Each structure stands twice: as C-alpha cells, then as structure tokens.
Amino acid sequence: MKAETILDWPTLSRTRPIRGRLVDAGLRRLAGRGAALVAGGLLTGLFLMVGQLDWSVALAGLCGLAGWAALWPAAAGADGGPVKIAAGRAADAPAATAEAADRSATWRAMLAGLADASIVMDGEGMVIAANAAARDWFPASSGRHISQLTRSPELLTAVDRALATGRAQACRTRMVVPVERQVAGLITPLARPPHADGVPVLLLVLRDLTEQERLARMRADFVANASHELRTPLASLKGFVETLQGAAKDDPAARERFLDIMQQQAARMSRLIDDLLSLSRIEMREHVPPQSVIELGGIVAETCRALEPLAREARTSLSFASPTGRMMVLGDRDELLQLGQNLIQNAIKYGKPDGHVSVGLHKQGNRIALSVADDGIGISPEHLPRLTERFYRVSAKDSRERGGTGLGLAIVKHIVNRHNGELNIVSRTAEGSTFTVLLPSLADPGEIEQPLS
Amino acid sequence: MEGHTVKSYDVELQELDRRIAQMGGLVEKILAEASEALQRRDPRLGAIAIAQDAGIDRLERQLQERAVNMLARRQPMADDLRHVMIVLKIAGDLERIGDLAKNIAKRANAISEESHPKPLMIGFRHMTELAMRQLKDVLDAFSVRDAELALAIWRSDAKLDTLFNSVFRELLTYMMEDPRQIGLCTHLLFGAKNIERIGDHTTNIAENVYYLVTGQVLGGDRPKRDDTSGVWALPPASD
Numbered sequence: 176m177k178a179e180t181i182l183d184w185p186t187l188s189r190t191r192p193i194r195g196r197l198v199d200a201g202l203r204r205l206a207g208r209g210a211a212l213v214a215g216g217l218l219t220g221l222f223l224m225v226g227q228l229d230w231s232v233a234l235a236g237l238c239g240l241a242g243w244a245a246l247w248p249a250a251a252g253a254d255g256g257p258v259k260i261a262a263g264r265a266a267d268a269p270a271a272t273a274e275a276a277d278r279s280a281t282w283r284a285m286l287a288g289l290a291d292a293s294i295v296m297d298g299e300g301m302v303i304a305a306n307a308a309a310r311d312w313f314p315a316s317s318g319r320h321i322s323q324l325t326r327s328p329e330l331l332t333a334v335d336r337a338l339a340t341g342r343a344q345a346c347r348t349r350m351v352v353p354v355e356r357q358v359a360g361l362i363t364p365l366a367r368p369p370h371a372d373g374v375p376v377l378l379l380v381l382r383d384l385t386e387q388e389r390l391a392r393m394r395a396d397f398v399a400n401a402s403h404e405l406r407t408p409l410a411s412l413k414g415f416v417e418t419l420q421g422a423a424k425d426d427p428a429a430r431e432r433f434l435d436i437m438q439q440q441a442a443r444m445s446r447l448i449d450d451l452l453s454l455s456r457i458e459m460r461e462h463v464p465p466q467s468v469i470e471l472g473g474i475v476a477e478t479c480r481a482l483e484p485l486a487r488e489a490r491t492s493l494s495f496a497s498p499t500g501r502m503m504v505l506g507d508r509d510e511l512l513q514l515g516q517n518l519i520q521n522a523i524k525y526g527k528p529d530g531h532v533s534v535g536l537h538k539q540g541n542r543i544a545l546s547v548a549d550d551g552i553g554i555s556p557e558h559l560p561r562l563t564e565r566f567y568r569v570s571a572k573d574s575r576e577r578g579g580t581g582l583g584l585a586i587v588k589h590i591v592n593r594h595n596g597e598l599n600i601v602s603r604t605a606e607g608s609t610f611t612v613l614l615p616s617l618a619d620p621g622e623i624e625q626p627l628s
Numbered sequence: 629m630e631g632h633t634v635k636s637y638d639v640e641l642q643e644l645d646r647r648i649a650q651m652g653g654l655v656e657k658i659l660a661e662a663s664e665a666l667q668r669r670d671p672r673l674g675a676i677a678i679a680q681d682a683g684i685d686r687l688e689r690q691l692q693e694r695a696v697n698m699l700a701r702r703q704p705m706a707d708d709l710r711h712v713m714i715v716l717k718i719a720g721d722l723e724r725i726g727d728l729a730k731n732i733a734k735r736a737n738a739i740s741e742e743s744h745p746k747p748l749m750i751g752f753r754h755m756t757e758l759a760m761r762q763l764k765d766v767l768d769a770f771s772v773r774d775a776e777l778a779l780a781i782w783r784s785d786a787k788l789d790t791l792f793n794s795v796f797r798e799l800l801t802y803m804m805e806d807p808r809q810i811g812l813c814t815h816l817l818f819g820a821k822n823i824e825r826i827g828d829h830t831t832n833i834a835e836n837v838y839y840l841v842t843g844q845v846l847g848g849d850r851p852k853r854d855d856t857s858g859v860w861a862l863p864p865a866s867d
Contacts (some may be wrong), residue, residue, distance in 0.1 A: 300646075315772065322646045323771045326653030351660040351760060 212240060282365075282375060292381040296321055298370035300334055300377075312381070321379070330360050330379075337362040337377055347384075357384040400566045404447055404581065408440040415440075443578065450582040454565075457510060457589045465594060468617060469511060471502040471543060475536055478515040482523065491526045491549075493519070495534040502536055502543045503617040510590045517583040518547040518610050524577040525608075526551035542596075543616045550607035559600055563588040587612075640698055641708065644691065644715045645771070651687045651719060652767040654680065655726045659763065659826070662733035663756040666819065667749060669740045677733035684726035691719045714840045718770065721829040721836075725763065728822045728829075735819045742812050748802065751795045752816065755823045758788055762830045770837045778837040781830065782846055788827035795820045 216237065283304060286293055292309035294302055294316065302324065305316045313324040321334055333344040343363050350356040363378045370376050415433045423429040479495045486493040504511075522532040526549040535546045554562065558569045566581035568574040574581065591598045594614050602608035658677050665673035695716050698704065704712055762781055769777035799813045799820070835846045 319772075320642070320646060322649035322653075326649050326656060326767060326771075328650070328653045328657055331650055331653060349660070351656075 216240075286378075289380065292383075294321070294324075294379045294381075295365070295375045296334070296377040296379065297373055298338065298366075298368065298376040299372060300338070301372070303373065303375055309381070327358075333360060333362050334377065334379070337364055341367060355385070357388045358382065359384050397565060401447075401451060404566065405444060408443045408447075411440045412437055412444075443580075446578070447580045447582070450580045450586065453513065454582055454586050454589065457586060457593065460507075461589055461593045463593075465505055465507040465510070467506060467508060469504050469506040469508055471504055471506075471511070471536055471545065471614075472498050474508070474511050475515050475534060475545065478512060478519060479534060482516065482519050485520065486523050486532065489523050489526065490528050491523050491530050491532055493523065493532045493534070496536075498536045500538070502538070504543060504594070504614045505617055506594055506614070507590075510593065514587050514590045514612065515545070517587050518545075518612070521583055522547050522549035522551070522608075522610070524579065525549065538616065539613065541616060541618075542613045544611055544613050546609055546611040548607065548609040553604040553606050554600070554602040554608055555604050556602075559602065562600060563598070637702060637704075637708070640694075640702070641711055644695060644698075644712065647687065647691045647694070648715055648718055648722070649767070649771055651684060651691065651722050652763075652770075654684055654687065655722050655729065656760065656763060656767070658684070658726055658733075659729040659756070659760055662729045662736060663753070663760070665733050665740075666736040666756075667753060669736070669744065671737045671740045674733040674737040674740070678730050681726050681730040684723055688719045688723040692716065695719075710840060710843075714836045717836050718833050721833050725826050725829050728826050732819050732822050735815045735822075739812050739815045744812070745802065745809075748795075748798060748813075748816065751791070751798060752820065752823075755788065755791045755795060755820060758791060759823050759826050759830070762788070762827060766830050766833045766837065769834065770840075773837075773841050775838050775841040778834045778841070779846070781834040782838065785827055785831040788824060792820055792824040 282295070286295060286304055286306050289306055290308065292312050293306045294309050294313075295304045297303055300321045302316050302319050302321060305313065310316060316324055322331055325331070327348040327350065329346040329348040333346040336342075337344045341364050343361065345362075346360045348358050348360065350358060359382045361380045361382075363380075364376065365378055366374055366376050415437050419430060419433055423433065475495060476497065479493055483493065519532065519534060526532055530550050532547065532549045535544075535548070537544055554569060558567075561567045562569075563584045565585045568579070568581055588598060591612055591614075596612055596614040599611045599613070600608065601611075658680050661673055661677040661680075665671070665677060695712050698712055699709075702708070762784065765777060766781050768774070769781065796817065799817050803810050803813045838844065838846050
C-alpha cells in the first residue's frame with residue numbers, strides 16, 4: 176500500500192484574524208518587558224538623584240536594559256498547538272515546529288493505517304483529516320464541519336457529548352438512503368481543552384455493520400424456520416400419543432390408524448433432520464472444489480434404479496436415456512447422488528398421476544447437462560426466483576401432503592455451487608417443469624491419475 | 629456545538645446552519661422510522677417515531693430564538709439577512725415534515741392489526757423512499773450550498789406526485805373491490821397524502837436553498853402533477 180497523503184487543513188484561527196493573534200502575542204511580551212523597563216528606569220533615576228551613580232554608567236545601564244527588553248526571546252507563552260504564529264520567537268521556533276510536525280506526521284500516518292472509515296476533528300467539530308475509507312463514504316470532507324458530512328442524530332449527539340465530557344462515546348446509527356446501512360461509531364477524545372482551532376481533539380471511527388447484521392438475521396430466521404418445521408410434526412405426535420394413552424386406549428382400530436399417522440410424522444421429522452444435516456455438511460465444504468473423477472451416467476442410472484419403487488407407487492413412469500459416451504466431471508460422488516435424487520424425487524412428487532418423468536444427460540459445449548423433466552402441475556413465474564430458498568413453498572399444503580421438507584432445492588443449489596455449475600429452471604403452469612444442472616465437463620480424464628469412483 | 633464565549637458574526641451564522649443540520653437529521657430519522665413502522669406493522673416503532681417529534685419542535689423553537697436574537701443584535705444586511713431569513717423558513721418546513729412523519733407513524737399504529745396487501749405496500753414504499761431521498765438531497769444541498777442540486781430537487785417534485793396518483797388509484801380500486809378494505813385503505817390514503825405533502829415541503833426548502841445561493845427566485849409554477857382532484861369513482865370493469 177503506497178503512502179497516503181492525508182488532507183491537510185489550514186490551522187489558522189477562525190475566530191480572530193491573524194493580525195489579532197500577532198498583536199496579542201506582542202502585547203504579552205511587551206507587557207512583561209515594559210514593566211521591567213519601568214522598574215529599571217525608576218531605580219536608575221533614584222540612584223542618580225541620590226548621587227550614587229555616574230551619568231555614563233546610568234546611560235549604559237538603561238541601554239542594556241532596553242536592549243534586553245527588545246532582543247531576548249520571551250519565556251514560553253500560553254499558546255498551545257502545533258502551529259505557532261511566532262512573531263519574535265526566532266530562537267526556539269524551529270525546534271518547536273519541528274517536534275509538532277513530527278507528531279502530526281505520526282498521527283496522520285496512524286489515521287491512514289486504520290481500515291475503518293476514520294475522521295479527526297478539532298474542538299469545533301471541523302474535519303482536520305480523513306482517511307481513504309472515510310473519503311469513500313464522504314467524498315467532500317475537505318474543510319467541512321461534521322454536521323455537513325452526516326446529520327445522524329446519534330453521531331452528532333455523541334460528538335457533542337465527547338466534547339463536553341472528554342470521555343469516549345459509542346453509538347449506533349442507521350442510514351436509510353441511498354443505501355440501507357447499519358453503522359457503529361466510536362468517538363475517542365485526543366486532547367484536553369482548551370484547544371486552539373485546528374488541534375486534533377476527536378477521533379471518529381465508523382464501522383459498517385450491515386453485512387454482519389444481515390447474516391445474523393438470516394441465521395436467526397433459518398433457526399426459527401427449522402424449529403417451526405420440526406415442531407409441527409412433533410406436536411402432532413404428542414397429540415396422538417396423548418389420545419392413545421387416554422381416549423383411544425381400548426380402541427384397536429383407532430390405534431392402528433393413529434400409529435400409522437405417528438409413523439408418518441416421525442418419518443417426516445427424520446427426513447427433515449437428515450436434510451438439515453446434509454445442508455450443514457455441504458455448506459461447510461462449499462468453498463472447497465471437489466477432486467474425484469466421476470462418471471455421471473453411472474450415478475444417474477443408479478439413482479433412477481433406486482427411485483423406481485417410488486415412481487411406481489406414484490404411478491409415474493421414469494425414463495433415463497443412457498448417454499452415448501462417458502460424461503466425466505470432477506465431483507463428489509455422494510453429493511452428486513443426492514443432487515440427482517432430490518431432482519428426480521421432486522419431479523415424481525410434483526408430477527401428475529400417470530405422468531412421465533424423463534431424465535437426460537448430454538454434452539453441451541464444454542459442459543454436461545443433466546435434465547429432469549416432468550409433466551406435472553408446473554410452477555408459475557413469480558415463484559421461480561425463490562424456489563431454491565430454504566423452506567420456500569409454492570403451496571405449503573401441497574408440499575406437506577407430498578412429504579416435502581422445503582430444503583431439497585436449497586441442497587441442490589449448494590451442491591451446484593460447490594461444483595462450479597449452474598441450475599436452470601423452466602416451467603409452465605399445468606404443463607410441467609424442466610430442471611437442468613450444468614456442470615463443467617472434465618476435458619481429459621486420462622490426465623488425472625485416479626481410479627474411477 | 630458550543631465553544632467560544634466571544635462569538636463573531638460568522639460563528640453565529642455557522643451555528644444556525646449546524647442547528648438546521650441537527651434538526652434535519654432528526655426529521656430524517658423520524659421519517660425513516662415511521663416508514664418502517666408502516667411496512668413492518670410494528671406499533672413500537674411507531675411509538676418511538678411519535679415520541680421524537682417533540683424534539684423537533686424544541687429544536688425549531690431554539691433555532692427561532694437564536695435567529696431572532698441575531699436579527700435584533702446584529703441587524704444583518706443583504707446576504708447575512710437572507711441567510712437568517714432562509715434558515716427560519718427551512719426550520720419551519722422541517723418542523724412540518726416532522727409533523728407529517730409523526731402522522732404517518734400514527735396511521736401505521738392504526739392499521740397494524742390488519743394485513744396489508746403486498747402490491748399496495750410496494751407502491752407505498754417507493755413513495756417513502758423517494759421522499760426520503762429528496763429530503764436527504766435537499767439538506768445536503770443546503771449544507772454545502774449546492775444550487776444545482778437544489779434546482780434538480782425542485783424539478784423532480786412531479787415524480788412524487790405521479791407516484792401518489794398511482795397509489796391513489798390503486799387504493800380506490802381496492803376499496804371498490806372489497807368494502808372490508810375501506811378502513812385500511814383510507815388510512816393508507818391519508819398516509820400517502822402525507823408523503824406527498826412532505827415532498828411539497830422539501831420542494832419549498834429547495835426553492836429557499838436556491839434563493840440563498842443564487843439570489844434568484846425559482847419561477848412561478850412549480851412542475852406539479854397531482855391530478856387526483858380530478859379523479860372520481862372509477863368506472864366498473866366492463867364485463
């Protein structure tokens with residue numbers, strides 16, 4: 176990172192003109208010396224009158240006194256601050272300003288090194304310096320007051336409080352336009368009053384919490400949804416258990432029926448927990464590209480065979496046209512199996528009775544396309560962008576009846592992401608849907624020294 | 629922001645500007661909260677917004693005192709006089725905007741129990757976002773004395789009016805389709821009108837900022853597009 180030029184603001188007084196300050200400094204000096212001169216003069220006069228002093232000695236003495244008054248540098252004044260308007264302080268001025276310049280360079284360098292947006296203000300709230308991150312947020316911070324950069328009541332109140340109490344202040348604020356942002360501000364006092372203008376007094380550091388808040392909210396939402404999904408079948412189970420313990424204790428027909436339903440509910444919970452664990456596992460590995468060489472044809476064929484019973488039960492015919500040639504990809508066998516299973520299962524579930532599900536696998540450019548097409552109820556366009564959202568349902572009742580967990584497509588999406596692929600969904604209401612997964616095909620499997628999985 | 633005991637003219641004028649910024653920030657916050665209370669149907673958010681309106685009134689009173697004080701003591705001329713007068717006018721407009729925002733929050737509380745049809749709320753949200761953006765822009769324009777920005781805001785008042793027209797029509801349709809929605813829709817109608825009024829006050833501020841910076845008055849007819857006063861009951865859909 177190359178060295179940063181911090182914007183440098185003039186540190187002249189804003190309340191009194193320069194001339195005023197010079198006059199002040201001069202007057203202070205003169206006042207002291209004037210008093211000394213007068214005293215010396217009076218004493219000399221006294222001695223002269225009493226006859227103890229010679230005229231020439233008296234004159235020399237007075238000249239010496241006058242010379243001292245005019246030329247000797249003054250004792251340190253009350254002026255604070257790194258920049259002194261030093262009229263008549265020729266002797267010690269270079270040392271003082273050099274030290275001040277050093278300090279200034281140090282804190283400016285520190286400001287440049289802060290990652291969060293940071294601003295240094297003087298005792299009036301005027302911006303003295305701003306680092307690059309702060310200039311991203313407030314492009315025109317040059318020579319402005321903090322209230323010209325932001326009007327957030329929380330921030331401005333915190334600045335006031337910090338100036339009044341000299342203690343650090345923390346605050347949170349929300350900016351809504353142009354972009355919604357959650358911001359945390361920390362204000363640290365740097366110097367004690369009184370301050371001349373231009374002296375760094377406050378450091379304001381702003382941290383953007385938006386992403387953090389968004390993720391936290393997403394996580395909380397997910398946990399809430401998952402709990403709800405589990406609680407529903409659990410409540411149903413508890414209800415039936417109570418009924419069997421009480422009212423239906425001696426009713427074998429009711430017992431049969433209820434036990435059946437309880438079994439279904441337990442199975443539903445079990446599926447949901449399986450899916451949750453799957454999703455969690457896949458997410459953890461999502462950023463690690465898979466390394467095994469996989470022949471997709473075999474995987475899809477295996478999945479179709481496994482789902483035959485389900486298809487028969489749903490009175491749906493399931494067909495898979497075996498591809499010509501080998502469809503090779505780099506992938507994770509278990510995950511690809513699950514992907515195929517979820518897609519085909521969905522097609523069967525949401526297909527119409529006596530319907531048809533056709534699975535295809537073919538090359539498409541330098542990718543391999545796995546397509547699952549059904550002729551079922553279809554999905555209307557407004558739902559399409561949200562299908563892969565966790566627990567999103569087009570129709571909650573429908574999904575429940577068909578035993579869905581709400582996570583199937585979310586799992587598919589994460590697997591596709593991990594495999595650097597693409598998922599396309601095409602659908603027409605009452606006509607059916609086609610889900611296509613595109614995966615980068617492996618150019619030359621011969622190059623990779625691995626046994627086929 | 630206090631600090632000096634001997635105030636020069638410049639400092640006093642600056643202080644007025646900073647108070648406007650302070651007031652503006654509070655008004656922006658209340659508007660954002662009221663809008664969110666409406667979207668989220670959260671009466672607690674509404675209550676917070678309503679409570680803060682008192683703060684705006686107090687700030688306006690303090691600002692008025694300072695300004696009048698300045699006029700009496702300094703008897704400013706020309707630019708400085710214009711500055712003080714404009715600050716007073718802007719404070720007045722901001723106070724009105726705060727009040728309107730508070731009313732929106734009250735409406736939010738009134739309808740928090742009922743369910744809001746999604747398409748309706750989307751139109752509403754667009755209106756509020758536009759109004760908030762304009763308010764932020766006009767306060768920025770005052771803060772840095774940007775006449776161009778003020779002019780652009782003045783010109784864009786029509787956008788908010790157009791949005792209001794469409795929300796108005798949509799609400800009428802809802803009410804005619806389902807009389808059970810009349811209560812909800814009437815509240816939303818008032819709320820939408822409030823937002824349109826906020827836009828008008830923002831345009832006022834823009835005119836004042838332009839005048840402050842350039843000394844010119846923005847010409848007579850502001851571009852207005854609110855034609856809802858010509859809309860009566862819409863004809864029923866043809867069968």
